[in-house]
Amino acid sequence: xxxxxxxxxxxxxxxxxxxxxxxxxxxxxxxxxxxxxxxxxxxxxxxxxxxxxxxxxxxxxxxxxxxxxxxxxxxxxxxxxxxxxxxxxxxxxxxxxxxxxxxxxxxxxxxxxxxxxxxxxxxxxxxxxxxxxxxxxxxxxxxxxxxxxxx
Numbered sequence: 001x002x003x004x005x006x007x008x009x010x011x012x013x014x015x016x017x018x019x020x021x022x023x024x025x026x027x028x029x030x031x032x033x034x035x036x037x038x039x040x041x042x043x044x045x046x047x048x049x050x051x052x053x054x055x056x057x058x059x060x061x062x063x064x065x066x067x068x069x070x071x072x073x074x075x076x077x078x079x080x081x082x083x084x085x086x087x088x089x090x091x092x093x094x095x096x097x098x099x100x101x102x103x104x105x106x107x108x109x110x111x112x113x114x115x116x117x118x119x120x121x122x123x124x125x126x127x128x129x130x131x132x133x134x135x136x137x138x139x140x141x142x143x144x145x146x147x148x149x150x151x
Contacts (some may be wrong), residue, residue: 002078002106004090010075013051020090022048027103033091034101035069042069073102084136092118123150 004020006012012019026033026041039062042049053068054060075092091102095115106111108114126146 002037002087003081004076005086007077007086010071012072012075014048016076016090018048019052019072023073023076023091023102024104027107032094032096032099032101033073033102034071034099035066037101038069038072039065051131052133091092094118126150 004016006016022032022111023038026037027129030037038049039053041047042053042065044050045054049072052072053065055065074089074092077086078088078090079086088105090105092105092108093100094103094108094114095101096103096114108118127150130143130146130150133145
């Protein structure tokens with residue numbers, strides 16, 4: 001079984017499960033959670049994520065809150081209840097109807113089109129890593145394995 005926890009070392013004011021639930025609500029209502037949408041939905045003082053943002057514009061403006069929203073999403077991890085080990089991010093970045101944002105990892109993995117998107121991005125990342133380090137003999141076996149996987 002998996003549960004959502006904050007990434008080790010991250011500091012947040014609300015429980016990870018509460019943040020996860022609010023992001024799920026936003027995704028259900030709008031189809032995807034983007035930093036802009038997370039900030040907008042968090043403006044009311046009664047909003048579950050409101051306390052996670054700096055609202056004093058003398059200190060931070062909308063751009064800062066967008067960064068905070070992205071950090072909040074990236075800090076949520078799926079954690080094994082048996083081992084306590086982080087297994088995956090709770091949300092992954094995908095494009096839905098031309099809009100880049102985040103969706104629940106379990107949902108994305110279960111959707112063929114979205115899963116294909118993250119697999120293609122992973123392959124591109126592995127290919128870039130392979131090109132960056134192809135000159136290092138220490139990685140020869142890893143590079144060979146990457147080649148067999150993505151070619």
